[in-house]
Amino acid sequence: MQEINAIPEIALCWHRSGQGAVLATVAETWGSAPRPAGSQMAVSGVGEMAGSVSGGCVEGAVVAEALAALADGAPRLLSFGVADEDAFAVGLACGGRIRVLLEPVAALSEGLLEEIVAARALRRPIAYVVDTESWARRLAGPEDREIAARLRADRSGCDGARVIALFNPPLRMAVVGAVHIAQALVPMARLAGFDPVVIDPRPAFATQARFPGETIVEDWPDEALAALGLDARAAVVTLTHDPKLDDPAIRVALESDVFYLGCLGSTRTHAKRLERLRAAGLGEAQLCRIHAPVGLDIGARTPAEIATSVMAQVVQRLRLG
Known part of the structure; x- marks a missing residue:
């Protein structure tokens, strides 16, 4: 499996090794953002990264914030845009805007990530749903009608305060x-x-x-x-x-x-x-x-x-x- 398609597996491996890991997920995009919603990047406790959330525009800032998230154990929702002075003085040169969900694996729970990895190994479609207000998390499958429609369209994204990240079987x-x-x-x-x-x-x-x-x-x-x-x-x-x-x-x-x-x-x-x-x-x-x-x-x-x-x-x- 290519690295860019194996982010959950890589994050779980880093977490189990004891160095810690953070999952970064593109939650929402506007305009000409270079990576679609659902794109992921994993960051290890030593700053190693796999995958991409923007094609290189904001990865450095995401890594810095991921290491901070590992230190305090708290998830966060980041925003990046053109000349966005609040987004670590970086922006998207392409002119789009994105929001990125950052979650230490320890915060989202190793068990949930293990279930995601297991479902992917079985080629079973699954969705990870997180409420960014309460930080409640759950997994859902095609039996959920809303999730089934999203899986068919391969459409990760936001629904109000919820971030829905899809894990369809690899193509x-x-x-x-x-x-x-x-x-x-x-x-x-x-x-x-x-x-x-x-x-x-x-x-x-x-x-x-x-x-x-x-x-x-x-x-x-x-x-x-x-x-x-x-x-x-x-x-x-x-x-x-x-x-x-x-x-x-x-x-x-x-x-x-x-x-x-x-x-x-x-x-x-x-x-x-x-x-x-x-x-x-x-x-x-x-x-x-x-x-x-x-x-x-x-x-x-x-x-x-x-x-x-x-x-x-x-x-x-x-x-x-």
Whole structure:
């Protein structure tokens, strides 16, 4: 898991080591703030930090205040804006404004943080709700209708005096086909915050030399996807251009809640693909979920350009629906 996606885990580790830890959470934003509500940063008792709340504009001030919070054990809600003289003489150069919730792990309770970390390990969506007037804290899940709506929209933020921080399961991308486009797409996906998995039963393609440090599953795509467990935080991209590999993967993806399914191939190739899938019993509502030819139409030609168009379409689908 990338550092920026593992802030609760890092904070818990620092706390358990005895050096102390503070969680900083973007509670609310206005204007062109560089990091959205729910973004987090952890600060250790020795001033080490992980994650980000502003992309570098106010991190130094947050670290200083976090160390003060560790010393007195009290949580606090900070405000930063352009030329904000009350915010430690720092501001957001981009012109936005943010509020940042600072909480020593000891104050929010190790038990609550352990529950958050456990839920994330199980890919179970959960929300942390704190009342900044009483400092009462609780966890909530999709069974809470308000929280369920926020989880679907991935929308952390404030509701009056309450700060609601969401912990949705990490985004995943299953790339079927360890081809040249995949070699460009996988690092892009990781940079965009996805946990990518490369699936290909062909040993000549699915190698660590071609995908250094990445998770590779050398199995038939339909079996690999079923074992992976697809959900609404997952995207699937098929790139083999071989119906024997792509079609079974597509059927598994269409039977799941994946938010994106994109398939390589020309318009003619996709038309033949649709004929095969209809013959296999898939309905039109399912088939309409397929993005093909895969990627936004930006005139891409090279593998890297095609990967860029695919990544852009995945983000577009994730954020704009």
